[in-house]
Amino acid sequence: MATEDTNRGAFRIQEHYCRANASPIYAEVCAALADGLTRETRTGARVLDWPGEPTRDAVPLRLIGALHALVLAGADADLAEMFAGRIAGPARIAAVVTEVLRDHDDALYPWLDGPPQTNEPGRSAALMTGLIATAARFGPKLEVLEIGSSAGLNLLIDRFRIDLGGTVIGPADAPVSIVPDWRGPAPPSVPVGIVSVRGCDVKPMDATDPAVEARLAAFIWAEAPERLARVQGAIAMLRERPVDLVQADAADWIEARLTESQAAGVTRVLIHSVVWQYLPEPVADRIRAAMAAAGARATMERPLAWVSMEPDRSLGHQVVRMRGWPGDDGWRVLATAHAHAAWIDSRAPDAEDAGIALPEGATVRV
Numbered sequence: 001m002a003t004e005d006t007n008r009g010a011f012r013i014q015e016h017y018c019r020a021n022a023s024p025i026y027a028e029v030c031a032a033l034a035d036g037l038t039r040e041t042r043t044g045a046r047v048l049d050w051p052g053e054p055t056r057d058a059v060p061l062r063l064i065g066a067l068h069a070l071v072l073a074g075a076d077a078d079l080a081e082m083f084a085g086r087i088a089g090p091a092r093i094a095a096v097v098t099e100v101l102r103d104h105d106d107a108l109y110p111w112l113d114g115p116p117q118t119n120e121p122g123r124s125a126a127l128m129t130g131l132i133a134t135a136a137r138f139g140p141k142l143e144v145l146e147i148g149s150s151a152g153l154n155l156l157i158d159r160f161r162i163d164l165g166g167t168v169i170g171p172a173d174a175p176v177s178i179v180p181d182w183r184g185p186a187p188p189s190v191p192v193g194i195v196s197v198r199g200c201d202v203k204p205m206d207a208t209d210p211a212v213e214a215r216l217a218a219f220i221w222a223e224a225p226e227r228l229a230r231v232q233g234a235i236a237m238l239r240e241r242p243v244d245l246v247q248a249d250a251a252d253w254i255e256a257r258l259t260e261s262q263a264a265g266v267t268r269v270l271i272h273s274v275v276w277q278y279l280p281e282p283v284a285d286r287i288r289a290a291m292a293a294a295g296a297r298a299t300m301e302r303p304l305a306w307v308s309m310e311p312d313r314s315l316g317h318q319v320v321r322m323r324g325w326p327g328d329d330g331w332r333v334l335a336t337a338h339a340h341a342a343w344i345d346s347r348a349p350d351a352e353d354a355g356i357a358l359p360e361g362a363t364v365r366v
Contacts, residue, residue: 015027130309132190140190152207277364
């Protein structure tokens, strides 16, 4: 069970994560919230008394998304100045945060109701490293299944132009190009032919709805305006041609998809990014069991693969992994990445970097 110390500690973990992902303003805001939250506001009391595991529930990002929504709505001038980096220093930031919590308590409180739905298209670049590895192992034709698709922006993965250190995948005339800062050896240049992309979410969002677009914008970190432009470009692509996104429990959906007929010569691939921490453990266990059972049936004519981009918050970055059947020998680490894939590093992680200590409940294990 969470305690006040655990809930404050979640903001310290997020502070570390923000610093590791080149977001010093958000890091300072997290530090101010860790020290300055009180029960004098409904929002502060709800955070301090949060009953679940606050890091896995992304409580800090829920609250920061609420603050950013105020900025985007022009609701608080001092907060906007702080998010723009024109109010600095722990004492001044703490004062602004305290005042905003008091003045906008009613507006902030509802943002704690659900997890952030960032749906960052840049993560398609990290996931593509896994699809390239899958194609190199089993052949070019891929049937892609995504869980936790949110608004479906990463279901556009076959329509983006993605440049991974000179290895380029996707249409030359794509409206959105994703070019992360690539570090280490580039992936192999192999054909990747995505024959279909489908996704599910327990509460899918329609990004073409202006209200939803505004919510997605609030969860984009203010220090990365290029991300907002990319999200807007991806939403324009959805307006032109929608994706195959349905409402479903992730385990129900995957179990059903894995029983469907699979074309010969096509690899079925489960993908997800920054999703696993939100799954109830029984749902996660069912997905593991379904993939293991389907993997036992897999053949080289009809292979199965699993690609994940999930956080190692102790180190402050994401880890991109892949495994495949037949011949499964467990997870293979392909790369580490920035939270929003601003950079991707294909080199082996530094074995001496143990990161910061995490509560057991905050550790994400696929």
